[in-house]
Amino acid sequence: MTKLYSDMGFEQHVIMRVPFDKRDQLRSDKNLEIMWQLSDHSKAVTHIMDEQYCVDLLFDKWDLYTIQEPYLLDNAAGDLLAVIMRRSRGYKNKRYLLPMGCDFTWKRRET
Numbered sequence: 001m002t003k004l005y006s007d008m009g010f011e012q013h014v015i016m017r018v019p020f021d022k023r024d025q026l027r028s029d030k031n032l033e034i035m036w037q038l039s040d041h042s043k044a045v046t047h048i049m050d051e052q053y054c055v056d057l058l059f060d061k062w063d064l065y066t067i068q069e070p071y072l073l074d075n076a077a078g079d080l081l082a083v084i085m086r087r088s089r090g091y092k093n094k095r096y097l098l099p100m101g102c103d104f105t106w107k108r109r110e111t
Helices: 002-007 020-028 059-068 072-087
Strands: 012-015 033-039 042-048
Touching (some): 002 042
Antiparallel strands (some): 033 042
């Protein structure tokens, strides 16, 4: 797959479906982001998602935090920071991909 991505011009990609035991080992070794190289002409930075692509916060309710209950904004920010800190432990660098939401989270955004 890396060769195909490389041939299409991709230099980076994200994968999620890795066996749990492999992902746990990569996480403990801080190797969830790797340079995947099969040959001199086939390489790509590969970011392996630490858990899943869903963030376990309800960002589709963000209006509730900002308008109806402004004091909850500090709580939401603290919760987000905790998620970032927990999920970034498996990476050596300071960059981390954190998707916001889950399936259909943003399907009905009128505002």
